[in-house]
Amino acid sequence: MIIGVPKEIKNNENRVALTPGGVYELVKYGHTVLIQQSxxxxxxxxxxxxxQAGAEIKPTIEEVYASAEMIVKVKEPIASEYPLIRKGQVLFTYFHFASDITLTRAMIDSRAICIAYETVADDDGTLPLLTPMSEVAGRMAIQQGAKYLEKPIKGRGVLLGGVPGVPPGKVLVLGAGVVGLQAAKMAAGLGAHVTILDINMKRLRHVNDVMPPHVVTEYSSEYNIRRHIKNHDLIVGGVLIPGGKAPKLITREMLKEMKPGTVMVDVAVDQGGCFETTRPTTHENPTYIIDDVVHYCVSNMPGAVPYTSTLALTNVTLPYVLKLANMGWEEACRKNKDLGKGLNIVDGAIVYEELRSLFPEEVA
Known part of the structure; x- marks a missing residue:
């Protein structure tokens, strides 16, 4: 198979979908790998x-798309790439269709085979291709939140860890999944007081078992969220519904109950966000302020640490890339149920059930 790796062109996206080591493995199996220059x-x-790993370098993105049978990317195609995608071409990347009807329609019209990293799922519901980037984003949420709590950036002026004689900052984490656990771990490591909310008692018990005493778990409800947002300095949104839109757990009117300079980091922005006031931002312009509350909603947070993120991502994607290349997408998805769950759009039809329910007009 001919596999193409275009250069990511989303704002400040520095990750790449294959490392030289990944290229070496594919070439070893007799495949051709085309890498866009730089x-x-x-x-x-x-x-x-x-x-040196055996790839061919192509000077333009057009040449990569034109020759490749399968495109492997990190982020979803953007508008300038839509015309380059061909019928029957396999695209393997993060799509996050639920929050982008324009992208969804473009991929339907392209009649390509769209396999989404974020919906590939193990039998136990684990999302193996989303997990490493959720780990990166969860940890980064605290780094970024701590920075934007600084007064020159319109934050509250709170040092999360505090100092002797001064209490630490308070961090509220919505969701005890991968993002929430990593955010809580980082915040606890800084010495902050952490409250983590979830509706899954099994997850809360796990957090309670592995975290230090200054990480407190509570059942998530609107009442508890409203109670905590009044006195927490940093709020991290990390709620995920695989393939679907994130629930809006904090509404616009709730912002008025927060202290001026509170920082909200929405890691769920790719899935529409779990704050009503969420809108995607970039690393170039990462924040905005509504009702004196600082919002950080960068939609490709791991792109800011590309060396770490690329290695973490390709560690988990390469085995699936090899299956798709060695067997072809139909046989690979039939023989591997986890990979089959990654199928979102096939030859102009939405085949992922959660997506079908979100866009019924596109299914009819």
Missing amino acids: AGEGSGFVDEDYI
């Missing part, structure tokens, strides 16, 4: 690294 530089991999 695609790996943001992650620390130069073209010569790919050439």
